[in-house]
Amino acid sequence: MVELKSKKAENSSKESENPSESMQVENESNRVFNIEILRIIKEFQQQHGLRHGDYQRYRGYCSRRIKRLRKTLNIPQGDKRHYRKRDVTTVNLEKVNADERLIHIPLMLAERAWAYGMQLRQESNTELRKKFHLIGKLRKACVYALQLQELCNSQYCDARTKLEAEAYCAWIHGSLHFELSLWKSAAENLKKAQVVYENLALALPEEEQIIYKSKCDELTPSLRYCAYNIGENTSMDDLLEMRAQGLTENLGALIVQTKTESMEAFQTTEWRGRKVTVRSEKVRLFLLSIQDLEKSVEKVKTFPAKIEILENVLLDCKDAISVIKDEIKQDPKLRMGAESGLTGIQYLLTYLSYIRLTLTLKRNLFLVAQGKKNLDEQSTSISTTGGGDGKKTKPQDISRLYEIILQNVSELQQLPGMESDKTYQSEIDTLSLTFKSFRCYYIAITLVHLKRWKEAVAMYERSTKYAKDALDSKSILPEFNLTVELNELIKTIEGCKFSAHAYSVLEEDTGEDSVLYGKTQKSSKPLFERLSQYKEDAALNSRNPNVFKLTPDMQPIPCKPLFFDLALNFVEFPSLEDKIEVSNKQKAAGISGFVKGFLGWGGNKQ
DSSP states (O other): OHHHHHHHHHHHHHHHHOHHHHHHHHHHHTOOBOOOHHHHHHHHHHHTTTTTTOHHHHHHHHHHHHHHHHHHTTOOOBOSSOBOOOOOOHHHHTSTTOOGGGTHHHHHHHHHHHHHHHHHHHHTTTOTTHHHHHHHHHHHHHHHHHHHHHHHTSTTBOHHHHHHHHHHHHHHHHHHHHHTTOHHHHHHHHHHHHHHHHHHHHHSOGGGHHHHHHHHHHHHHHHHHHHHHHOSSSOHHHHTOHHHHTTTTTHHHHHHHHHHHHHHHOEEEEETTEEEEEOOHHHHHHHHHTTTHHHHHHHOOSHHHHHHHHHHHHHHHHHHHHHHHHHHHHOHHHHHHHHTSSOTHHHHHHHHHHHHHHHHHHHHHHHHHHHHHHHHHHHHHHHHHSOOOSOOOOHHHHHHHHHHHHHHHHHHHTOTTOTTOHHHHHHHHHHHHHHHHHHHHHHHHHHHHTTOHHHHHHHHHHHHHHHHHHHHOSOOOGGGOOHHHHHHHHHHHHHHHHHHHHHHHHHHOOSOEETTTEEOOOOOSOGGGOTTSOOOOGGGGSSSOOSOOSSOOOOOOOOOOHHHHHHGGGOOOOOOGGGSOOOSTTSOOOHHHHHHHHHTSOOOOO
């Protein structure tokens, strides 16, 4: 007794010295395992042969996994020469460094025996003696399933694990009794498994319900065959009343506990009438942070501050989206839900993408509002002082912002899974028409500044058409209800349109009125061509009057044919020597002859 007390004192002193270590040990001892048995075996079966009905391959995988688990968890069954059986018990789970994979060992043993039995069942069609071997393997599977249930019913497993172990054990026993033609007990066990799986599906989130519902559907044909063999005299309702027989007396309490744990582990958010389960803590905090976002934005008065708030929230939204994408890539269970359609975490990803695009739209709308404010201030400063300083905002800058907004709207329309939602698509179409009307309005203002009046009037007309179509549409996105702004736009366009039309008429009539002869008109003809008409032309009094063209206009004339120029090089003229009489005396005599002729010495004698 003295030694025990001294050891306790030493332990208490150690705990007082290292409180962090004692807290860590206490947390590890209070750890509760959560093992999703049905999901684990379904994944293993689909990946290792049962997708094609190859039970032998799956049995080999189970053997290899058991060997790896025993080696990793240091639970060998003897050495190379001697065999000593070692089962996993609750003593192994009581250890401080206990691993949840300890429970996988009896699960894999049961799966290996069941897979061997199913392989023998396929081979028993030709070899009847293998029927007895099949029964033996299923009995062994029942033994391991009972070991699994005993481990899961301990305090080291949560309510969901207990329910899954109970359902798995009932299914294995039902399979054995089905082969033994014990139809009554087979129906009881199979129905028990079906009831547990149905209640589990109701207690779990939507993305995890698929696998349990499919398992219930698998058990239905076996239950019908049992009912057929039992006969019509026995009532199946009385036979399969599990609660009355006390087979699932703890089912209600465990289901309530499972729901409580799932509500603590998950949080649901609702979008467009559908609940979405949120797993990640980071995503959950983001969704909580945007609940009061509108109030915080309204409190800020300046547009740059509002834009800054939205940009910070956008960064958090992008981080939340990346978390969801990583979660889908890493967890095969979530990938299974994503591949089956717009369910589960895929729906949550679409919801977060919708939030990101709507926040981007609001940020761009604040940029537009700031641009409008700058335009009004510039117009006021120009009218009062005649000009302004600093960087100016142009109407084309605002129209470019509306182009970006329309791109965001098109991305909203192409969100995955929302293509078939007609209400959502009509709301996005209305939003697109709204922003198109504003974009056409600012394009028209840009054309007015360029004095392109006809194009401006056409853009005003198109803007009015888009605005009226958006107002006539009954489906409006709640976050962007711009009915008041559209009505004001239509009233503004009416005045702008008539103003642009008037300016276009004045531009065509640029001359001054004459009291005697009416309007003056400009003409490009010179004065000598319009002598019969009297028109006042101020250009005649200028330095370069348009009276007469002194230089005639250039006229095209035919050029010399090129053929003769080329042929001249190849023309051979006839010899004319016979027509010219030249005496030999007239031939040149060189320099001496030239001198004699010049001095009069020589020459021909006449």
